[in-house]
Amino acid sequence: MNINFFFEVLIGGLLSGVMYALVAIGFVLIYKASGVFNFAQGAMVYFAALTCVGVVDKFGVSLWVAVPVTMVVMILLGLAVERVVLRPLVNQPEIALFMATIGMAFFIEGLAQLMWGAQVRKLELPIEDVPSQYLMDNYNILVSQFDIMAAAVCGMLVIALALLFSKTKVGRALRAVADDHQAALAVGIPLKRIWAVLWAVAGLVALVAGMLWGARNGVQFALTFVALKALPVLILGGFTSMPGAIVGGLIIGASEKMAEVFIGPLVGGGIEGWFPYVLALLFLLVRPEGLFGEKIIRRI
Template sequence: MNFFFEVLIGGLLSGVMYALVAIGFVLIYKASGVFNFAQGAMVFFAALTCVGIIDKFGVSIWLAIPLTIVVMIALGLAIERIVLRPLVNQPEITLFMATIGLAFFIEGLAQLLWGSQVHKLDLPIDDVPIPFLLDNYNIIVSQFDVTAAGICAVLVTALALLFSKTKVGRALRAVADDHQAALAVGIPLQQIWAVVWAVAGLVALVAGLLWGARNGVQFALTFIALKALPVLILGGFTSVPGAIVGGLIIGASEKLAEVYIGPMVGGGIEGWFPYVLALLFLLVRPEGLFGEKIIRRI
């Protein structure tokens, strides 16, 4: 039983980090109604920029992080001004194709600026078992995972409150429903998009630092975003709470499946089980647990 709880807790902690990546998708989708294919590239760009500043200029991580925040905000604002603003009121497929182009551009820019080699990122968090759980319950849970999950939980909670309790959040929901109507009632569409993309850049930075410290800062970080797809399908593309719940479900289920089902079907189940779960969920509730049902009148 102790081993079960060890696997479950580990999965839930990973799920919180998946939820953070999914939040970046939710923010952009709520603002523009389009899936942001470039979110994974932004995670990679943020992590690589941070370690690049540390390596190139010899500064501490405490200085590199604020500098990277400035860079990510500037990147988000530039994306809104140069790419999205000219595409206001264009079909959603046009915006989606624009984010695909952005993904390749951001990936290339990151490697052009800082190189393509794998970097090690050391955060001041020890990756050691928590003594209390190990000594009293014989459960191995990493202190790094708990701290990372705590950071993600604080950020996700702050974002949920920001977009559900503030004027910006109400404007965001109006923009997501209808760009033209939002403009007609005086909502500054460009400003809302700028804020959302800047916040998405900050989310990408936190996700990039945590996943980069765990797996190394490398191009593979771009694929972390793919793990957010099942999270979004389960939770709903428009719901911040849904991203949290979906992340916890995906994180826990993939770990439990790897340990208890993996030996019966072969290794690697952790990589594809979340997508099978999401596919089955689509058949039952396509809009997700917290997503809004789309009703079309004809």
């Protein structure tokens, strides 16, 4: 086997994994602080991408104008979801919150199509999807320049979120809320305000993910299913860990691509669609809480 080809597949998978990790981080943000599995994250990714191209097409503005406008829209959407839907359900059973996010997913998908139409759109970013000339000239490796830049953008966003959570007053409040809601309330931390900030940040994460995936695959309803690819990532990394989302995304991205290229010809096509879920299922049998998840011990 050509070693250069092996590295091409591996690097391509790792770069895709960074984009999977970005979607998974949207889930982790909400789940860690509120215990809610945000089933609507995929719909938010679709809404963000469709709004961005919709603003460009309808108003004839450049992408540099559409992105800040969409950013404001996504922040407002996150705040509205927290205020109108989830805040009235505080202290309700977790299943009620989960069902609420399912309802939100369908509502957001319908709202996006009502506002901008359901046809497939093309999202053009100022990044060409061509092989990196540097890697070609120096290492004879074919890796998309778009994948490299997308991974760099995701990496910068992850660093920014890490600094937000570790170095700021809001970040300390977020960690306190994640550890114990009642204790955070007891020391005067405004729980509802913190949740509002989290949903706004989740909206921004959805915007970045939507633009990157939309530029690669086209802005279409199928973007909502990107969220399903985040499930194996969360199972491997842990539902409450941001580093776990990153590591899980890298593992899923690399293993998916390797399986597609090296195992796919032996078992037939379509392996990339189900291999991550099989890997996650096997991992559940060994470490149900994930690589970085917290092991919960309950007394009976």
